[in-house]
Amino acid sequence: MSDILEGLATAVIEGDVDEIEFLTEDALDEGLSAQEILDNGLMAGMDHVGVEFKAGNMFVPEVLRSAKAMQTSMEMIRPLLVEDGAKMAGKVLLGTVKGDLHDIGKNLVGMMCEGAGFEVKDIGKDVEPEGFIDAIKDFEPEIVGMSALLTTTMRAMGHTIKALEEAGLRDKVKIMVGGAPVTQAFADEIGADGYASNAASAADLAKEFAGIA
Numbered sequence: 001m002s003d004i005l006e007g008l009a010t011a012v013i014e015g016d017v018d019e020i021e022f023l024t025e026d027a028l029d030e031g032l033s034a035q036e037i038l039d040n041g042l043m044a045g046m047d048h049v050g051v052e053f054k055a056g057n058m059f060v061p062e063v064l065r066s067a068k069a070m071q072t073s074m075e076m077i078r079p080l081l082v083e084d085g086a087k088m089a090g091k092v093l094l095g096t097v098k099g100d101l102h103d104i105g106k107n108l109v110g111m112m113c114e115g116a117g118f119e120v121k122d123i124g125k126d127v128e129p130e131g132f133i134d135a136i137k138d139f140e141p142e143i144v145g146m147s148a149l150l151t152t153t154m155r156a157m158g159h160t161i162k163a164l165e166e167a168g169l170r171d172k173v174k175i176m177v178g179g180a181p182v183t184q185a186f187a188d189e190i191g192a193d194g195y196a197s198n199a200a201s202a203a204d205l206a207k208e209f210a211g212i213a
Ligand code: B1M
Pocket: 046, 047, 049, 050, 051, 053, 054, 060, 061, 063, 064, 067, 099, 100, 101, 102, 103, 104, 105, 106, 108, 109, 144, 145, 146, 147, 148, 149, 150, 151, 152, 176, 177, 178, 179, 180, 181, 195, 196, 197, 198, 199, 200, 202
């Protein structure tokens, strides 16, 4: 790994927002691609944070600082991640389900879908089924994406799909689900239309749903 990518990973681990701004600028000036910055700098740092968090060596306030640093850099590389999209492939509604506060992966899915040409509406995190219902009525997306990072909250995806059925909206949208504990088998079990393991695959899946893959 280059020094600059190592520096980015360290800045995520240390939650150093000033340093990550500086290093992201440097990385872009040096011609590193947004994908390299993301995969080999930011994600590498966040993987380490996950290990330390699980081991009890890092605590919620520190992990929040890491998340803030990662999001700061992601916003800076956003124009490069989204620039290729031929606009208006369709509309994608995105949210993290009820009870779940993790939004970095979902934000990345949003950027990748924008990059693929979709208009994206992000309704945030800890979204109740009713929140999805209201947003579908208002935004009228062709695709709805749900994210969950906890084994305890992934069930809320199924509850949301049930609520959409009851509201008569299920057949109006394609539903994709993702997040670390989610699998294809789980997606099938809850009646989602598709599962993607990462943000780039989520954008590909959205294109498949839109018939432009
Ligand atoms: Co939390 N957390 N966290 N956390 N956190 C995890 C998820 C955990 C695995 C850590 C661990 O123990 N190793 C663990 C979950 C265990 C489990 O259930 N299996 C955990 C826990 C336990 C908790 C708390 C319960 C801790 C506590 O309070 N005791 C608590 C729960 C709060 C809540 O949600 N109610 C909690 C809190 C937090 C913070 C708030 C401090 C912070 C979130 C900040 C934020 O998101 N703004 C946080 C963080 C940062 C993490 C880790 C370290 C990193 C998550 C992340 O952003 N990864 C995480 C450990 C880890 O994953 N290594 C952990 C980077 C991101 C790009 O990846 O989100 O996986 P990810 O997204 C991927 C794919 O999953 C996929 O695409 C992305 C990559 O391209 N994807 C989709 C995601 N959504 C998709 C949707 C799609 C398709 C693909 O279609 C729509």
